[in-house]
Amino acid sequence: MSIILNEKTRIVVQGITGKEGRFWTKHMIDYGTNVVAGVTPGKGGQSTAGVPVFDTVKRVTAAMPVDASLLFVPPRLAKDAVMEALDADIKTIVVLCDGIPLHDTLQMRSAAKAAGALVIGGNTSGIISMGKAMMGFFPYWLDRVYRPGRIGIMTRSGSLTNEVTAELVKAGFGASSLIGIGGDPVPLTRFVEVLPLFENDPETDAVVIIGELGGTMEEEVAKAMENGIFTKPLVSFLGGRTAPKGRKMGHAGAIITGGKGTVEDKIAALQAAGAYVAKRPSMVGEQLKDFFGQTKRIT
Structure with a gap:
C-alpha cells in the first residue's frame, strides 16, 4: 500500500x-x-x-x-x-x-x-511511492537511495533527502512513500496534514521527517504526537543545526521569525513528544534499528 x-x-x-x-x-x-x-x-x-x-x-x-x-x-x-x-x-x-x-x-x-x-x-522534488509510481524529479534508478520498504518520509529539502534515504538503505530499510513538502515560505501542504495518511497506512511502520530551521512545521508534528493524532515511531533530522545565529540561510522557508523556528526549539518539542532526533543523517537508520531491531529490516 x-x-x-x-x-x-x-x-x-x-x-x-x-x-x-x-x-x-x-x-x-x-x-x-x-x-x-x-x-x-x-x-x-x-x-x-x-x-x-x-x-x-x-x-x-x-x-x-x-x-x-x-x-x-x-x-x-x-x-x-x-x-x-x-x-x-x-x-x-x-x-x-x-x-x-x-x-x-x-x-x-x-x-x-x-x-x-x-x-x-x-x-519540491515531488512525491514517490517506492516501486509503484512517482510525480516529480526522482533518480529512481539509484537503488542505494530509492528502495521500497516500510518507512514513510516527509521532507523540506531535496538534497538532504537523498543523503538521509541513502543512510536508511544502508541500515537495511526502505521507504513506503516519500512526500516532498517543499522549501518555500508557505507550503501548500504541511507535515501535520500528511501525518494522518501515514498513521492510517498499514504498510508504513514509522516516519522520518527531514526538516530545517525556520517555520513551525516540526513543532506542529510534535503537537500531533502529543495529542495522539500520530502514534507510530518518528525520527527527525533537522538541517541548519550549525547555522550562525541571526543569518538567513538555505530555503526561503528557513527563516526564523518572532523568536520561533530555531533548531533548538524544534529539537526540544520533538523530543518532549517522544520522537527521536538524529544529530547526523547517518544516525537516522541507527535510530530506526533501535525501534525495530532486525525484524523490520529490508535486505
Whole structure:
C-alpha cells in the first residue's frame, strides 16, 4: 500500500511539452507511473513520450478520468495552472517550481482547502511511492537511495533527502512513500496534514521527517504526537543545526521569525513528544534499528 499515489493513479502533466516536462514524463512512465495525458495550450493533438496532449485540463477530464495533476510550469503561471486543475475537480496536485509569489501561494492553499484537494509544493522534488509510481524529479534508478520498504518520509529539502534515504538503505530499510513538502515560505501542504495518511497506512511502520530551521512545521508534528493524532515511531533530522545565529540561510522557508523556528526549539518539542532526533543523517537508520531491531529490516 502507499499514500496519495500508486501505480493505478491516473495522472495528467501540465506543461508536458517543455524540456523538463518531456524528460521527466518519460522517466515517470518508465517507472510504471500511469500518465494518461498532458496539457500545453495551443499544442492539443500532439503527443509527448507517447502521451496525448490537450489544450486544457477540462478537455482531458472530458475525455478520460483523471486522479492527479503534476505541474511543470514557471512560478508566475503556477496559480493559474493549479486553479485550472481544481476547476476540473482534480483532488491531488503537485507543484514543482520554486519562488511562487507569496500572495499566489496563499490563494492556492485557500482554494485547495475549499475544494477538499491536496496540493503539494512548491519548491519540491515531488512525491514517490517506492516501486509503484512517482510525480516529480526522482533518480529512481539509484537503488542505494530509492528502495521500497516500510518507512514513510516527509521532507523540506531535496538534497538532504537523498543523503538521509541513502543512510536508511544502508541500515537495511526502505521507504513506503516519500512526500516532498517543499522549501518555500508557505507550503501548500504541511507535515501535520500528511501525518494522518501515514498513521492510517498499514504498510508504513514509522516516519522520518527531514526538516530545517525556520517555520513551525516540526513543532506542529510534535503537537500531533502529543495529542495522539500520530502514534507510530518518528525520527527527525533537522538541517541548519550549525547555522550562525541571526543569518538567513538555505530555503526561503528557513527563516526564523518572532523568536520561533530555531533548531533548538524544534529539537526540544520533538523530543518532549517522544520522537527521536538524529544529530547526523547517518544516525537516522541507527535510530530506526533501535525501534525495530532486525525484524523490520529490508535486505
